[in-house]
Amino acid sequence: MVAGRSEINACPHLGRPTFEDNLRRLNDALREGVDGQRTANLEEAKIVYIRPCISEAGRVTASTRLTLNPSLQPTIYGLFDAETMCKTLRIAQPKGDVRCSPSLGTARITDAERTLLVSKDGILNLRGATDKDEAMSMIRALSRTLWGSAVCPVCGNVGFDCASGGCSECLRSLCPLIKNGPPDMTEKRLEFTGETTVRDALERQNVTPYQGQLGESLSHLEAVTQRMAEVVQGRSLDDSFRMIDMELEGALRSAIVFIAKAPSFPDAVLGFAFTGLGLDLNRITDALEKLSVMKPASKAHEIAAEAAQLALKGYARFRSRGRTDARLVEEYLALRGTWNEAYTRTPDDRALVWALKAAENALYVCRLPDLRLPG
Numbered sequence: 001m002v003a004g005r006s007e008i009n010a011c012p013h014l015g016r017p018t019f020e021d022n023l024r025r026l027n028d029a030l031r032e033g034v035d036g037q038r039t040a041n042l043e044e045a046k047i048v049y050i051r052p053c054i055s056e057a058g059r060v061t062a063s064t065r066l067t068l069n070p071s072l073q074p075t076i077y078g079l080f081d082a083e084t085m086c087k088t089l090r091i092a093q094p095k096g097d098v099r100c101s102p103s104l105g106t107a108r109i110t111d112a113e114r115t116l117l118v119s120k121d122g123i124l125n126l127r128g129a130t131d132k133d134e135a136m137s138m139i140r141a142l143s144r145t146l147w148g149s150a151v152c153p154v155c156g157n158v159g160f161d162c163a164s165g166g167c168s169e170c171l172r173s174l175c176p177l178i179k180n181g182p183p184d185m186t187e188k189r190l191e192f193t194g195e196t197t198v199r200d201a202l203e204r205q206n207v208t209p210y211q212g213q214l215g216e217s218l219s220h221l222e223a224v225t226q227r228m229a230e231v232v233q234g235r236s237l238d239d240s241f242r243m244i245d246m247e248l249e250g251a252l253r254s255a256i257v258f259i260a261k262a263p264s265f266p267d268a269v270l271g272f273a274f275t276g277l278g279l280d281l282n283r284i285t286d287a288l289e290k291l292s293v294m295k296p297a298s299k300a301h302e303i304a305a306e307a308a309q310l311a312l313k314g315y316a317r318f319r320s321r322g323r324t325d326a327r328l329v330e331e332y333l334a335l336r337g338t339w340n341e342a343y344t345r346t347p348d349d350r351a352l353v354w355a356l357k358a359a360e361n362a363l364y365v366c367r368l369p370d371l372r373l374p375g
Contacts, residue, residue: 062135066122079122084149144260147182164276165364196375213258220251287358299342300351307358314366328366
């Protein structure tokens with residue numbers, strides 16, 4: 001919708017009282033628009049100025065604005081999705097004190113004498129850096145960390161969701177946000193003539209649990225799927241969902257840190273797949289948790305449980321570095337047919353909204369191995 005590819009009335013759920021706040025926020029975003037001069041470019045980053053701090057001798061201040069590739073039209077939402085930007089900074093835990101406001105669309109990171117400000121429009125201001133090199137290093141590190149928070153002008157998803165298996169556009173061709181890379185001038189000089197898939201990138205990097213940042217992310221995802229299986233089988237403990245949330249946050253943190261610190265661009269992009277997978281599993285377990293307190297159990301609970309089982313099968317394919325299994329897609333289509341029948345019979349059953357959320361994200365997990373990446 002924010003990309004201008006769909007209308008609000010195309011969504012059957014936004015008219016429900018449950019989603020009144022979502023509808024209000026979406027309407028506000030569509031009315032707000034974006035000043036044409038405040039765009040951002042993921043292909044290059046130009047420092048507007050670097051000069052001595054007036055109030056701090058021996059230190060410098062710097063300012064830059066990130067702009068979209070000239071071939072891409074920015075969305076009315078700005079460069080970064082404000083909520084995703086704030087969530088990313090909270091999870092990544094960069095050094096220093098982090099304050100971020102989704103409503104204002106701004107974040108402040110304070111580390112000793114250094115203060116870095118960033119807005120959802122891609123405007124960055126740094127004060128108190130020791131020299132030009134440190135200023136450049138800090139700006140590049142932040143741009144890499146927030147790379148996946150940018151809004152894709154092709155599909156309207158944030159970059160992390162483009163890499164979750166949830167974007168059909170990015171299954172057919174490379175996501176422009178990932179293809180163009182972060183606003184890092186050292187990586188701007190790289191040229192990529194080919195592409196790969198998630199499964200091939202996993203094979204190339206030989207990702208195994210506990211080995212490096214992606215290995216840490218994988219170990220957390222293993223724990224998540226084990227807990228999910230226990231929940232679906234009815235063997236869950238009282239704190240299962242809390243433990244799942246902790247493991248998911250660990251998985252996302254390791255993947256985002258990997259994106260920020262990977263030595264090369266082709267290596268870094270695999271972190272997107274791990275982040276996307278973590279978000280898929282997070283939405284499924286969120287649906288399961290919401291349904292666990294809805295009584296009495298309905299057809300929606302059964303659909304969500306089957307969706308979780310389907311996601312676990314899809315994760316097994318991801319883990320074994322296999323291709324997307326067409327049979328799993330067929331299972332999803334059958335499950336979606338069951339959901340459609342249930343919705344026709346009981347359209348006011350709120351539990352069906354959560355069941356659909358689980359089913360859709362299970363599909364995303366299943367088709368993630370064939371997601372295209374630069375390489």
